[in-house]
Structure formats: C-alpha cells, structure tokens
Amino acid sequence: MSGPMDDPGRFEEVYRRTYLPVLRFLRRRLPPAAAEDAAAEVFLAAWRNRHELRGGELPWLYGIARRVAANAVRARDRAHRLDDRIRADHEAGAEPAAEEEVLRRLGAWGVLDRLPEREQEVLLLVAWDGLGVRDAARVMGCGVGAFKVRLHRARRLLEAAVAADEARLPDDRLPVEGRTR
Known part of the structure; x- marks a missing residue:
C-alpha cells in the first residue's frame, strides 16, 4: 500500500478503485438492493478500522465484505423466521398479548x-x-x-x-x- 489510509484523499482513491469489485463480491452473496447497502457498510467499517489494514486493500475489503454479508444473511433469516412465526400464530388464531x-x-x-x-x-x-x-x-x-x-x-x-x-x-x-x- 502506498500511502496512509488516515488521509481522506487516499481513502477516497481506494474507495473509487475498489467499490465495484466489492459490490460484485457482495452481489454474488446477497440480493442487489441488500448488496448496495452492504457495500456502504463495508466502507464504513473499513474507514473505522483503517489502522488494521495489513497487506492488499482488496483482500482486506473482501474480508470485511464477507462478514457484512454473513450478518445480512443472518438478519434476513431471523426476519423470515419471525415472519413465519407471526403468520403461523395468526393463522392458528393465536390470542393477542x-x-x-x-x-x-x-x-x-x-x-x-x-x-x-x-x-x-x-x-x-x-x-x-x-x-x-x-x-x-x-x-x-x-x-x-x-x-x-x-x-x-x-x-x-x-x-x-x-x-x-x-x-x-x-x-x-x-x-x-x-x-x-
């Protein structure tokens, strides 16, 4: 890496160069709209953790993207399970709280x-x-x-x-x- 990531200009240059590859990485794992949101989370996490960068920027960003995508999938699965449980309770005529x-x-x-x-x-x-x-x-x-x-x-x-x-x-x-x- 040629330059400190603390410099906002340097970070912006990394962002411009790596955004599309990160987005493509996320689109293989998430629906398109979720992938765009996840990409924003990746770069926010990257900025917050910029001091942890070791080695190449893209592999580091892919590691962050993999964790963000896994979190998004878990959240989506939880939402589906909750939706299924609410639907089942409603269909079974469950009493309100x-x-x-x-x-x-x-x-x-x-x-x-x-x-x-x-x-x-x-x-x-x-x-x-x-x-x-x-x-x-x-x-x-x-x-x-x-x-x-x-x-x-x-x-x-x-x-x-x-x-x-x-x-x-x-x-x-x-x-x-x-x-x-």
Whole structure:
C-alpha cells in the first residue's frame, strides 16, 4: 500500500478503485438492493478500522465484505423466521398479548393512536415499559426536565382524548362512575 489510509484523499482513491469489485463480491452473496447497502457498510467499517489494514486493500475489503454479508444473511433469516412465526400464530388464531387485549377492550389503543407519535412514546416508556423519568429521558435523548414537560403534556392530551371518547359513548357504555342517574 502506498500511502496512509488516515488521509481522506487516499481513502477516497481506494474507495473509487475498489467499490465495484466489492459490490460484485457482495452481489454474488446477497440480493442487489441488500448488496448496495452492504457495500456502504463495508466502507464504513473499513474507514473505522483503517489502522488494521495489513497487506492488499482488496483482500482486506473482501474480508470485511464477507462478514457484512454473513450478518445480512443472518438478519434476513431471523426476519423470515419471525415472519413465519407471526403468520403461523395468526393463522392458528393465536390470542393477542394480554396487554394488547386489555387496551383493545378499554378502547385505549384507539385513543393512544390518535396522539402524536412523540407523546405516545413518552407515555409508553413510563406506563408500559416501566422506565423511570431519568431512564425514559435518556431513551428520548432529552434532559429530565424536558421529559417531565413532555410527560405532563402527553398525559393532558391522553386525558382530553379519553374525555372526548367518553362524550361520544352512549350512557350505558360508560364506566359505572361516569354514568348519569
């Protein structure tokens, strides 16, 4: 190799020279669209691990490509197995998860679906996933104070949506404590 791979210009020159051979290598192992995605992963991994280059660039890149392709095949196989299992459960008339059934029965799933996506996520992290405010804030990528504001806003939106639903229900479908005499 004639020149350090740390130099972005040198890396770009290697990329231009080796992209098509790497892509052809991946296309023999993966579907065309997956091969293009995998090629991007190969060069990202190559840039991150450029200090590990020993010997020729193309054999080194092929080694990375082989691992990326193997990961893609494993991921595809897992997705197919999961899809098959979901399809089999559905065809067998499998019952929905208990939580989903409770939400469906309460009509809460429909109310939750009408909330903006971020508010749904805030509520689910706390109420469903059982995270504390600090951990939920970390998941959302915000500070604890900002998360508390989001949670407060989401709870108010949920309360308003539930109240609106109750206003549309006939009196005999309301919970006992909400019925008028």
